[in-house]
Amino acid sequence: MGSWLVCLALCGCGDSAPDGASGSEVEGGAERQAPPVLARNVLLVSLDTVRADRLESYGYRVQTSPNLDALARRSVLFERAQAQAPQTAPSHASLFTSEYPGAHQIINAHSSASTLFTLPTGVTTLAELLQGQGIDTAAFVSGGNLTRRMEMDRGFDVWDERNEDVSGRVDALLEWMLAPERGRFFATLHTYQTHAPYLPPRELVPRFVAADYDGPLRERLDRYLALPAEEAWQGAVGPDYWDGMLEYTDADVAFLSDLYDAEIAYLDDQLRRVLEVVFKSERAADTVVVVLADHGEEFKDHGKFQHDQVFQELLHVPLIMRLPNELEKQGWRGRVPEPVELVDVAPTVAELMGVSSEGTGWAGRSLVPLLRHPGRAPADWADRPQYSELVIEPGPKYYQSIAWRGWKYVYAWQKDIDHEWEWFFHLGHDPGETQNLIHSEEPEVVEARERLKEQLFRHTEETVGKAARVGEGGAAEVDDGMRQTLEQLGYHGSGGAGRPDGGDRR
Ligand SMILES: [Zn+2]
Structure with missing residues (x-):
């Protein structure tokens, strides 16, 4: 079967103007050419x-994101x-x-754990690279599993970590970004x-939620909305928020999903404040805005809630890059159908800012050729595989996936019960991943399946080799503040974020 994948993984774990000016950098005694500066600033x-x-x-029929869509x-x-x-x-x-997760070895922490892992010293972060070139670096993040305790703050001059409503994070960002001394x-x-x-927010609920829903979650929502906003945000939702999820009816799931849409609409409205500052000021002339998500969310698409599997509702994320005005006028605008990965973002940002990433060993590839000519990518881009991985406690349970040429292979193994799962899909014909072709004997399917497994094996070998070169990260304690945030977000340590089990044994 496929346990070689996990065996491999386990063995291995033990001031320039934006006018095209270029410069040179000296590293290790050898002078090398830096790429031209295409943008002075980047907001991620x-x-x-x-x-x-x-x-x-991205094709949704409900208007959740007018500001992001206008940006797009x-x-x-x-x-x-x-x-x-x-x-x-991760x-x-x-x-x-x-770097891929198998190389940096970071996994989510949960509230019942006492320790977490930190970034290995052998990896280079994007912020470190930019900071080294005198660029001001700052992050306004929400803590939990994005925390300085994991050394995610490496390379940031300012790391402001606070779990609060998005409006507070936007205020903090704008104050820093608009400071007169900002370089x-x-x-x-x-x-x-x-x-x-x-x-x-209460006022958004009627716009997105069915008025005739009268299931048990309505009363629970009303109770939470009656709390002061700060109290509700900081965890006063209580453990019963997660109760009974396994028994939720289709109407209950739709209710939660509609609330999620309403949250996106609120988030989108708050982002309008950021985009207005960038685009109604001279910042539009020299700032790249990158908008993305770290993962998606599941509403029983594959039997669970939240995000602890590797199906497409969890891996397919938005990625939007708004270039400075001058580049936009030159045609850096449009839609890119080629497969890309989040590991590609760091080399892209570095190149846009005129900073060479040579010597970092980064696994990703700069997207600048795709930005320059959207819709006319060099031929080899269409053939790139996409890889994802996940380790969840307890178990542990390991997932790996590869998508390539319209096909997708998923492998999972849970150590404590020594059980394996495999899935194989044709994403082109079955984007919802409903037909598992893992046992199909169609010659075309068999050939594709073997090619993807072989490609995933090679990728795993490379990642394990990389992990050995960058070394192991350290460990740190989960403190009370982080534990509270993890509780509020639902990371209780019972199967990662998706508490109910089921649906994945197809
Ligand atoms: Zn996340």
Whole structure:
């Protein structure tokens, strides 16, 4: 079967103007050419838990995101962007380090754990690279599994970590970004606004939720909405928020899903404040805005809630890059159908800012050729595989997936019960991953399945080799503040974020 995948993994774990000016850097005694500076500043916005198919610009039929959609129309939108992990810590670690999860070895922490892992010293973060070139770096994040305790703050001059409503995170970002002394900058904004528990502002609820829903979750929602906002946000939702999920009816699930849409609409409205500042000021001339999500969200699409599997509702994420005005006028705008990954973001940002990433060993590839000519990508881009991984406690349970040439293979193994699962899908014909072809004997399916398994094996070998080179990270304690945030977000340690079991034994 496929246990070689996990065996391998386990063995291995033990001031320039934006006018095209170029410069040179000296590293290790050898001078090398830096790429031209295409943008002075980059703002990276990470929307935790926003699945791509809930935005109109990705085909959703409900208007959840008018501001992001307006941004997308003036941007380069990547139609097939994939997260490297469906959970916050490993996905952001891949975003920041341009390494696959098996290489950086970061996994989510949960509230019943006493320790967590930190980034290995052998990886180079994007912020470290930019900071080394004198660029101001700051991150306004929401803690939990995106925390300085995991050393995610490496390379940031300012790391402001606070779990609060998105409006507070936006205020903090704008104050820093608009400071008179601000030089060239790389800023990151991260919010859990759309993460469970789904508690949108009261006034948005009727717009998205069916008026005739009278199930048990209505009373629970009304009770939460009666709490002062700060109290509800900080965890007063109580453990009963998660009770009875396994028994939820279709109407209950639709109610939760509608609340999630309302949260996206609220988040979108708050992002309008950021976009107005950028685009109604001279910042539009020299700032790239990157909007993405670290993973999606599941509403029993494959039998669970939240995000602890590797199906597409959890891996397909929005990725939108708005270039400075001058580049937009030159045609850096449109839709990119080629497959890309979040590990590609760091090399892209570095190249846009005129900073060479040579010597970092990063696994991702700069998207600048796709930004320059959306819709006319070099031929080899269409053939890139997309990889994702996940480790969840207890078990532990390991997932790996590869998507390639329209096919997708998923492998899972749970150590404590020594049980394996395999899935194989044709994403082109079956984007919802409903028909498992793992036992199909159709010659075309058999050939594709073997090719993907072989490709995933080679990728795993490379990742394990990388992990050995970057070394192991350290360990740190989960403190009380982090534990409270993890509780509120639903990370109780009973199967990761998806508490109910089921649906994955197909
Ligand atoms: Zn997340």
